[in-house]
Every structure is written in C-alpha cells, then in structure tokens.
Amino acid sequence: MLDLINVSYDTQIPNNVGLSSDKKVLKALERWHPGYINWWNDLIPQNFQESMVYLRTAVSVDPKGWAKFDYVKMPEYRWGVLLAPQVEDRRIPMGEHAGELAWQEVPGEYRNMLKRLIVIQGDTEPGSVEQQRFLGLTAPSLYDMRNLFQVNVEEGRHLWAMVYLLFKYFGKDGREEADDLLRRSSGSEEAPRMLGAFNEETPDWLSFFMFTYFTDRDGKMQLESLAQSGFDPLSRTCRFMLTEEAHHMFVGETGVGRTIQATLDAMNKAGITDPYDINKIREMGVIDLPTIQKKLNLHYTLSLDLFGQEVSTNAANAFNSGIKGRYMETRIDDDHRLQGDTYVVRTVKNGLIVAEDVPALTAINMRLRDDYVRDAAGGVGRWNKLIEKSGIDFRLTLPHEAFHRQIGVFAAIKADPEGNIISDDEWEKRRDEWLPSKADGDFITSLMKPCFEPGKFASWIAAPKVGIDNKPGDFEYVKLHMA
Amino acid sequence: MNKPLKQHLIDPEICIRCYTCEMTCPVEAIVHNDDNVVVDASKCNFCMDCIPVCPTGSIDEWRVVAEPYPVDEQFGWDELPDQEDLGGSEADTGLEALDEDMAALLAEAHAGAGGKAKPPLSAAKPTVNLYTLGKPAVAKVTGIVPLTKDPGHDVRHIILDFAGQTMPVLEGQSIGIIPPGHDAEGRPLLPRLYSVSSPRDGERPNYNNLSLTVKREKGGVCSNYLCDLKVGDTVQVTGPFGATFLLPDDPEARLLMVCTGTGSAPMRGFTMRRQRTVGGRSGGMVMFFGARTPDALPYFGPLKKVPAALLEQHLVYSRATEAKEYVQDRMMAEEERVAELLADPKTHVYVCGLRGMEQGVEQAFVSIAESIGQPWGALKDAMREEGRYHVETY
Numbered sequence: 001m002l003d004l005i006n007v008s009y010d011t012q013i014p015n016n017v018g019l020s021s022d023k024k025v026l027k028a029l030e031r032w033h034p035g036y037i038n039w040w041n042d043l044i045p046q047n048f049q050e051s052m053v054y055l056r057t058a059v060s061v062d063p064k065g066w067a068k069f070d071y072v073k074m075p076e077y078r079w080g081v082l083l084a085p086q087v088e089d090r091r092i093p094m095g096e097h098a099g100e101l102a103w104q105e106v107p108g109e110y111r112n113m114l115k116r117l118i119v120i121q122g123d124t125e126p127g128s129v130e131q132q133r134f135l136g137l138t139a140p141s142l143y144d145m146r147n148l149f150q151v152n153v154e155e156g157r158h159l160w161a162m163v164y165l166l167f168k169y170f171g172k173d174g175r176e177e178a179d180d181l182l183r184r185s186s187g188s189e190e191a192p193r194m195l196g197a198f199n200e201e202t203p204d205w206l207s208f209f210m211f212t213y214f215t216d217r218d219g220k221m222q223l224e225s226l227a228q229s230g231f232d233p234l235s236r237t238c239r240f241m242l243t244e245e246a247h248h249m250f251v252g253e254t255g256v257g258r259t260i261q262a263t264l265d266a267m268n269k270a271g272i273t274d275p276y277d278i279n280k281i282r283e284m285g286v287i288d289l290p291t292i293q294k295k296l297n298l299h300y301t302l303s304l305d306l307f308g309q310e311v312s313t314n315a316a317n318a319f320n321s322g323i324k325g326r327y328m329e330t331r332i333d334d335d336h337r338l339q340g341d342t343y344v345v346r347t348v349k350n351g352l353i354v355a356e357d358v359p360a361l362t363a364i365n366m367r368l369r370d371d372y373v374r375d376a377a378g379g380v381g382r383w384n385k386l387i388e389k390s391g392i393d394f395r396l397t398l399p400h401e402a403f404h405r406q407i408g409v410f411a412a413i414k415a416d417p418e419g420n421i422i423s424d425d426e427w428e429k430r431r432d433e434w435l436p437s438k439a440d441g442d443f444i445t446s447l448m449k450p451c452f453e454p455g456k457f458a459s460w461i462a463a464p465k466v467g468i469d470n471k472p473g474d475f476e477y478v479k480l481h482m483a
Numbered sequence: 484m485n486k487p488l489k490q491h492l493i494d495p496e497i498c499i500r501c502y503t504c505e506m507t508c509p510v511e512a513i514v515h516n517d518d519n520v521v522v523d524a525s526k527c528n529f530c531m532d533c534i535p536v537c538p539t540g541s542i543d544e545w546r547v548v549a550e551p552y553p554v555d556e557q558f559g560w561d562e563l564p565d566q567e568d569l570g571g572s573e574a575d576t577g578l579e580a581l582d583e584d585m586a587a588l589l590a591e592a593h594a595g596a597g598g599k600a601k602p603p604l605s606a607a608k609p610t611v612n613l614y615t616l617g618k619p620a621v622a623k624v625t626g627i628v629p630l631t632k633d634p635g636h637d638v639r640h641i642i643l644d645f646a647g648q649t650m651p652v653l654e655g656q657s658i659g660i661i662p663p664g665h666d667a668e669g670r671p672l673l674p675r676l677y678s679v680s681s682p683r684d685g686e687r688p689n690y691n692n693l694s695l696t697v698k699r700e701k702g703g704v705c706s707n708y709l710c711d712l713k714v715g716d717t718v719q720v721t722g723p724f725g726a727t728f729l730l731p732d733d734p735e736a737r738l739l740m741v742c743t744g745t746g747s748a749p750m751r752g753f754t755m756r757r758q759r760t761v762g763g764r765s766g767g768m769v770m771f772f773g774a775r776t777p778d779a780l781p782y783f784g785p786l787k788k789v790p791a792a793l794l795e796q797h798l799v800y801s802r803a804t805e806a807k808e809y810v811q812d813r814m815m816a817e818e819e820r821v822a823e824l825l826a827d828p829k830t831h832v833y834v835c836g837l838r839g840m841e842q843g844v845e846q847a848f849v850s851i852a853e854s855i856g857q858p859w860g861a862l863k864d865a866m867r868e869e870g871r872y873h874v875e876t877y
Contacts, residue, residue: 059647063507063532068647071689246501247538253499254539378500378517385561466497466540470608470651472732 014059014080017164028167028175032182039182040075040156043129048136049075050481053149054468056247058082058157061240069469071479077153079160084239092230093329094336095322102232106169110321114231115170117324119177120194121226122162123184124219125155127198128211130186135208138448140458144205146468146477147251151212154244161237169233196406197302204444205461206259206287210299213252214376218306220245221327221372228325253379254464256296260383261462262286264390275394282443285459289387289394291444294436297399297417300376305407307369310345315364326364327371343367346401347409353402353419373398404435452480487569487576490551491522491529495560497541504533504542516558524551529581531613535649543610547576573599580724581612585659588676589725595834595841595874596867597860603731603831603870607683610651611724616674619661619719620648624712625692636779637699638745639710640680643718644692652693652723653683654730654752655833655873659721660695662705674721675705678835678875680748682756696748696781728833728873734761737830738768739821741810741844746836747772747781749875753833754794763792766829769820770794773810773840775802811843815850822855825862831871838876 013019019026041049052071059068061082072078090102106114129152139145159181166174184191192199197215202208223245227238263286267273272280281288308315318324319338326332334341341360346353360367377398384395400419402410414427417434436444451458455474467475493504493513498520505513505520512526513533534543546552546566569576574583574590577599593600602609614620626642652658659674666672681694699710712718730738730753740750750770757765774780777800786796799813814821824830825848834844845859852859866872 063536067535068649068691070691242506243503243536246499246503246536249501250499250538468540470540470543470610472607 012078013160014057014078015082016061016085017081017083017168019081022168025164025167028178029164032163032167032175032178035179035182036156036159037075039126043133044074044152045134045136047481048149048478049073052479052481054146054471054475054477055150055153056469058240058244061085074149074153077156079153079157081160081164082240083233083236086232086236090232090235092322093228094325095230095320096337097230097322098336100230100322102230102235104232106231110231110323111170113318113321113323114234115166115174115177117226117318118162118165118170118234119181121222122159122166122177122181123194124198125159125162126181127184127186127193127195128216129155130193131198131200131202131211132208135202135205138205138450139452140205140448140461141451141456141463142454142477142480143457143464143468143475144255144461145452147255148208149478151216151248151251154247157244158241161241165233165237195306197306200302203441204448205255206292206295206444207299209252209255209259210295211252212248213256213379214296214299214303215306216245216248216252217376218303218372220249221307221368221375224327225324225329225368228329230322253382255461256292256379257383257386258462258464259287259460260289260292260386262457262460263289263292264387264392265462266459267392268390273392275392285447287444287447287460289392289396291436291440293396294434294440296380296396297404298435300398301404303372303376304369304401305405307372308365308407310347310366310369310408311358311362312365313362316359316361319364320361324364326367348402348413348421351421353410353415353421373401399434452478487547487549487571488524488551489529489578489581490524490546490548491527492544492546492552492557492563493520493522494541494544494563495519496562497539499539499541501538503536503538507533507536514554519558519560521554521557523554529612529615530618534610534613543608545578545581547578577726579611579726580722582615584673585612585676585721585724589657592676592875592877593727593873595838595845595876596872597863598867600727600873601868601870602727602729603733603736605731605733605736606729606870607653607732609653609656609723609726609729611656611722611726613649613651613723614721616659616661616671616721619721620645620650622648622650622718622720624714624716624718626694627710627712627714630696630781630783631779633776633779636775637710638779638781639697639699640781641695641697641709641712642686642692643695643720644690645720646691648691650691650693650720650723651683652679654679654681654756655728655749656723656725658693658695658723660705660709661719661721662708664704672704676722676724677709678745678748678752679723680751682752682759684759688759696745696751698745727870728835728875730756731831731870733766733829734764735766735829737766737824737827738833739824739830740768740770740772740833740835741814741840742770742834743773743810743836743840744779745781746834746840746876749835750833751782754789758789758793763790765793767792768794769797769824771797771799771810771813771817773799773801773813773836776800777803809843810840811847814844814847818851818854821847821851825852825857826855828869828871832866832873834874834876836876841874841876 057068092100163178166178186193187199223238223242229235266284266286275289278288338360342357343360343363344355345358345366346355399417402415402419403417405411447460454476512523574587579589580586622643622645625644628640630638630640657676657678661674662672677695679693680696686692686694697709700706797813799808801807849859
C-alpha cells in the first residue's frame with residue numbers, strides 16, 4: 001500500500017517538473033493526495049482494487065519511457081506529473097499575440113479564463129471514472145477489464161496533471177478548485193460534474209466503448225486545442241496527455257469493432273443475411289447491427305453537444321487571446337488571427353436548415369466540431385469495412401448534426417437522422433427507431449455477464465486481433481483477487 | 484537486383500489512426516491521408532521511437548523488399564502485403580536484426596540449419612533493434628555469480644536491470660553488449676551478441692531484468708569485460724536481436740534441445756518460461772547438454788532441481804572419465820528416444836553451442852533419421868520450413 005505519510009514524490013510520482021524541490025507545490029499535493037486516494041478507494045469495487053492488473057505506466061516523457069508494462073494494484077499506480085519537453089523559443093501560435101514568446105507564467109488578464117478551462121478539463125477526468133465504476137463486474141473478458149482499468153488510471157493521471165497546473169500557477173483559488181474536483185461527483189444531485197455528458201451513467205460495455213470512441217474523442221479534440229495554448233505549461237501538459245488519450249480511442253474503436261465482428265460471425269454461422277431479423281440475431285447472444293446504430297446515434301449526438309454553441313464569443317475570446325487554438329493550428333496555412341475571415345456554420349432559419357457564413361473567430365467551436373466529425377467518421381468507415389467483408393448488407397452512419405441535440409441551434413427543433421425537420425409528435429412516435437429504447441437497453445444488459453477466464457470472451461464480443469504489449473491470446477491481464 | 488531493404492510498415496487493419504506515431508517521429512517519416520498512416524521508407528532511420536507509443540500493436544511491422552513500397556501505394560492498402568520470397572541469404576532477406584552487422588552475425592550463427600531460418604508458428608512476436616549502437620540502452624549489473632568451479636572454464640551468470648527502459652526480450656533472443664574502448668581508427672567497438680538466458684518476464688518475475696551466461700575467453704575483449712563487472716556497474720546494450728530461434732507458445736509443442744557450454748543459455752530461458760507457465764502439463768522437453776566435467780557445466784546445481792516431467796536431462800561429460808562422451812554419443816545411445824521425437828510433427832529441435840559440435844550432432848541426426856526410414860536432409864528441410872529446426876552456433 002502507498003505510504004501516505006512518507007511519500008517520496010520523486011520515486012512514487014514519476015515527474016519531470018522537479019517535484020521534490022518545489023516546496024509550494026509539494027505542500028499542496030501532500031494535502032490533496034490523501035483525498036485523491038480516498039476518492040479512488042471509494043470508487044471501484046474492493047476486490048478489483050486488490051487485483052493485480054497488467055497496466056502501462058508512464059515513467060518519463062521519452063518515447064521509450066512512457067509505456068512501461070507491469071502488474072500493479074490500482075491504488076498503487078504511479079500517477080505521474082509529466083509534461084512534454086519544453087520547446088525552446090516556442091511562440092504563441094494564434095490570436096492577437098501570435099508570434100510572441102509563449103508564456104511561462106499565467107498572464108494576469110487571462111487568469112480566470114485559463115483557470116476555468118483547466119477546471120473544466122480537470123472535471124471530466126474523474127467524472128468518466130465515476131461513470132464507469134461498476135463495469136468491471138460485468139467485463140466480457142480479462143482483456144477488456146484490463147483496458148477499462150487502464151483507461152481509468154490514465155483519466156486519474158490526467159486529473160493529477162490538471163491539479164498540478166492549479167497548484168503551481170493559481171495559488172489559493174487553484175487549491176480550492178482542486179479540492180472541488182474531488183467534491184463534485186458524476187450524477188450527484190447537489191454537486192454534479194460540470195458537463196452534462198459526464199453525468200450520464202455508463203450502463204453497459206457497449207456504452208463504454210461508444211463513450212470512449214465518441215466522448216473521449218471530444219476530450220482528444222479539446223486537448224488538441226489546449227495543446228496549442230500560448231500558456232506553455234498547459235500546452236506541454238496536454239501534449240503528453242494526448243499520447244495516453246490514444247489508448248482510449250483504441251479501446252473504443254476496437255471495442256465497437258469487436259462487438260460488430262461477433263454479430264457478423266454469428267449471423268454468418270447461422271446463415272442469417274437480413275440484419276433486421278433482430279429476434280433471431282439476439283437469440284444467438286449477440287447485439288444486432290440496428291441496435292448498434294442506435295447506440296452510435298446516442299453517443300455521437302451527446303458528444304456533439306460537448307462542443308458548445310456553434311457561434312460563441314467565449315470561444316472567440318479564448319482563441320484571440322492565445323489560450324486555445326484550433327485542431328493542428330500550427331499546420332493550418334493562414335494568418336492564425338482570423339480577423340477578417342468567415343466560416344460556414346449550419347443553423348435554422350424559418351424552419352429550414354441553412355448554411356451561412358459567420359465571422360471565423362466566433363465559429364471556433366464549430367470548426368473544432370467539424371474536425372471532430374471528420375476524425376470520428378474514419379473509424380465508422382473501418383467498422384463498415386468489417387461488415388462489407390462479411391458480405392452482410394448494412395452500413396453504419398453518423399446521423400445529421402441536427403438530430404437529437406440538447407445544445408446549440410438545433411436544440412430548438414426536432415430532426416430525423418437524415419436531418420429532416422419533423423414535428424414533436426413524429427419525434428415521439430419514431431424516437432425508438434433511432435435511439436436505444438428501454439427494451440434495447442434491457443436486452444444489452446441481459447448480455448452483460450462477466451467472463452473472467454483467461455483467453456475467453458463473452459458471446460457478444462470477438463477476441464482482439466493483437467494482444468496488449470504483444471501478449472498471447474490467453475494472457476491473464478488481470479489476476480483477480482479472490483476474497 | 485539491388486541489395487534488399489528492410490522496410491517499416493504499419494498494419495492498416497489494426498491501426499486506429501490516432502497519429503501518435505506521426506507526432507512522435509523525430510524525422511517526420513510518418514504521414515497520413517484520409518485512409519492510412521504510413522511510413523516513408525526514404526526518411527525512416529529505424530530509431531524505433533514510434534514503436535512503444537503505439538496503442539494498438541499495428542506499428543511493429545517489417546518487410547524485406549527489393550524496392551520499398553512508396554507512400555502513395557501504402558495509402559491505398561486495406562491490408563499489409565505478404566512477405567515476398569526474395570531468396571538470397573538470411574543476412575540480406577531475414578528480419579533477425581535491422582542493422583547489417585548484427586544481421587550478418589546472426590545469419591552466420593544460424594548457418595548450420597542449412598537454409599533460411601523460420602520461427603515456430605506459435606512463437607510470440609519478437610521486437611528487434613529497439614536499441615542501437617548510436618542509441619543504446621543502459622543496464623545496471625545487479626548480480627554476477629560464477630557458475631563453474633573449473634578455473635580454466637570460468638562461466639558467469641550476469642543479471643542486468645533495465646530500470647525504466649523498455650526491453651521486451653523473448654527466450655532465445657540475443658542482446659548486444661558494447662564493450663568500452665575504441666578500435667585502431669578511434670571508432671567505438673561493435674557490440675558482441677549474447678543469448679539471453681532468462682525468460683521474457685525477467686530473471687525475477689516481473690522485474691525488468693534479464694540474465695546472460697558468459698564464458699571468459701582468453702583474450703576476449705567483451706567476455707573479459709563482462710566477467711570482470713561488479714554489481715552496480717553499468718553496461719551499454721543494443722537489441723534485442725533474433726526473430727527465429729524462439730520458443731513455441733503452444734504448450735503441446737515438444738522440445739529437443741542439444742547444447743554445450745554456454746549454448747545452454749537459451750535452453751535455460753525456454754525451461755524457465757515453461758516452468759512459470761505450463762510446467763509439467765506441457766508436451767515436454769528433452770535436453771542433451773555437454774560439458775567437460777560437472778564442474779564446468781553451467782547451472783549444474785539448479786538443473787538438479789528441475790523435475791523430469793518438465794525437462795528430461797542427459798548431462799554428458801567429455802573429460803570426466805576415461806571414456807570421453809559427447810552429446811552426439813549420448814544421442815546415439817538414446818537413439819529410440821530421439822527417433823520417436825523426430826517422427827513427431829509437434830517436435831521442435833534446438834542446437835546451440837560451439838560451432839565444433841555441429842558436425843557430430845548432424846551425423847547423429849543422419850543416422851537416427853535413417854533408422855526410421857527418413858532421409859535427414861529432407862526431414863531437416865521440412866522441419867526448418869515449419870519453424871521446427873533451429874541452430875545457433877558460434
């Protein structure tokens with residue numbers, strides 16, 4: 001067990017920020033750390049806390065040093081504080097300060113804006129762990145259980161990363177915000193997480209995979225835009241977090257892909273060619289493709305909401321002040337100031353969905369969302385390749401951006417997945433064709449039976465093509481603690 | 484034809500297009516379009532920085548090619564092309580190591596197999612060339628013990644710890660040790676290859692360490708350097724190397740191991756791997772192990788504790804009594820046992836030791852194979868093609 005009285009921060013917390021000699025940060029961390037460990041211990045069922053999990057730990061930012069695999073008990077995971085190496089003479093990439101030297105300290109006039117962005121990012125990290133806390137109990141394999149816990153400990157490390165910034169650069173109110181990150185809790189009545197999508201529960205493994213594919217991808221895009229920040233410590237923190245975020249994308253894409261593969265295999269084995277022969281398909285213990293489409297519709301649209309209003313002055317300010325950039329800002333070939341530019345945004349005018357030009361500065365959220373949609377479409381294309389290969393006639397699609405929205409201009413209307421505006425009545429009538437119904441949820445829940453034998457998988461999901469860290473198929477990714 | 488090249492590729496069926504490799508690559512050799520992430524062969528310098536950062540396992544793919552696949556062709560792939568059969572020597576067209584010197588050394592060591600070596604079908608996928616002469620790993624000596632009591636035959640068991648560095652090494656693979664000093668032209672000395680004698684999860688399970696079995700050679704620059712190391716010293720390491728002399732993961736596979744002296748190193752790794760995973764429930768292992776005397780036989784003590792159900796041992800001494808006995812003599816004495824193994828398609832043969840042992844062992848195989856009506860040449864070729872016949876001699 002971690003010795004909380006004698007934490008040697010340089011050995012137990014892998015870091016490249018000189019933690020042990022930074023008295024101020026050290027004192028704050030020592031105060032915060034026990035609360036974090038309590039949060040973690042209260043979170044995940046006890047027998048998993050005591051199990052040996054084959055996890056990857058980042059011990060340094062060198063490419064060869066941040067993927068160290070070993071069996072660890074999760075409460076003893078070495079949550080590190082690691083920033084991508086400082087780039088000498090790094091310049092602010094965008095906004096009115098474009099071309100100036102990046103800030104190594106918080107500029108006074110942007111202090112509140114920066115703090116808020118860091119707190120929002122920090123709040124999502126523990127939020128998702130809370131949403132996923134009971135999934136271990138129904139893991140379809142030890143391999144998947146390991147992947148879940150890897151995602152969880154890395155979200156935990158990302159919380160550490162944000163807390164470090166709050167301690168290091170934001171003094172007393174930074175410390176208060178760090179405490180609040182542990183006080184708020186996903187789905188709580190009195191102190192919920194800050195963003196809606198992080199208060200929804202993750203009831204089953206297909207939801208988890210969809211969440212890591214779609215919602216964590218929003219996280220990736222937000223990190224990408226913060227990695228452009230003129231505030232250099234934030235940029236360096238986010239750049240390193242992105243290397244870990246890739247694993248979460250992997251869990252989502254392959255998780256959904258393997259779910260589809262199991263369905264295709266079962267259909268072909270039974271000689272079923274009609275993907276809508278739902279009862280027969282479900283009887284085989286796999287999830288039919290139309291239901292997978294409904295799950296996709298739900299998680300994709302919840303994730304679109306995370307990008308906020310299509311036209312936003314907050315986003316314009318964050319860009320203009322050099323706090324938050326666009327996706328791959330440094331690779332975009334323009335003046336990076338956007339003063340006279342426009343950007344196409346879809347909106348609702350007189351009951352019709354129309355495209356209009358708006359000042360590019362105010363459309364920063366929209367632009368990031370468009371990049372997100374492009375990124376998310378790639379994996380859907382690869383899932384469709386699996387379906388094509390199996391010879392079954394079905395295609396998964398991303399629904400129209402107006403479909404099932406709670407935030408932004410489309411929240412005011414109802415639309416079908418093709419983007420046709422429909423009446424409230426029709427929406428109520430047809431909702432269950434497009435989004436998972438209670439019965440769909442009950443069916444999926446009925447499949448969520450744990451499968452804890454090494455190398456074995458639940459009926460509804462196929463084995464992965466490659467093991468983690470090149471391990472063989474029957475590798476015992478989690479040595480379960482049997483109490 | 485030009486000399487074949489080793490080309491780094493990414494498996495488009497496994498890759499999730501996260502572009503982490505692209506961001507990590509220090510020479511911008513990795514690029515993507517809307518479909519694929521690919522490596523530009525004209526820029527990749529085999530630094531391997533992209534290998535550990537990949538979350539999927541799609542990145543560690545290699546093909547030996549006469550002409551590298553251009554970027555545009557790779558953009559259009561749905562799956563990786565098969566390895567083309569280029570013929571040629573193992574050094575030129577094998578994937579045992581990416582740098583030429585190491586590939587040449589291993590090809591020479593494997594020459595006794597009589598053709599291009601192939602790994603066992605069920606072997607784990609090896610990582611090669613993660614560390615190079617220009618970018619070596621630094622390991623710390625955490626143990627060094629004499630294995631023999633024969634002063635003329637000083638063999639040491641050396642434990643190297645890699646701390647935070649990734650060193651994914653499989654049983655049967657080798658690592659390079661860079662001896663300190665320079666050659667006459669002031670260049671650093673080339674690494675010397677040593678077979679790892681510990682299993683993949685470490686000399687001690689789940690410690691990031693490995694062991695070597697090193698014999699002090701008279702006038703040997705590297706062997707004397709290694710045998711004189713003290714606990715706490717650091718060593719520069721390259722590798723891992725080797726992609727064929729590997730243990731089948733199939734527990735039903737039967738192993739016939741013939742070795743002399745420090746040729747026992749990979750056999751020790753195989754044995755410990757099986758001991759830690761399947762134990763006596765495996766297809767079994769039979770070892771013919773030769774040395775001058777019991778005092779000169781590495782691991783004589785620990786071997787006695789290995790149960791026969793896991794490892795059937797034939798320890799053979801050439802200087803213990805009047806009658807000199809070599810491994811091939813004992814193989815002949817156990818002709819029926821060896822014949823039964825050779826006839827079984829689950830058997831994998833491993834020969835490792837000094838080059839001088841090859842001829843005698845080969846003759847024993849010829850004679851035993853003939854006794855069951857199988858011409859050894861054809862049987863050997865078939866076994867080698869199936870990844871079931873392996874020779875590493877030096």
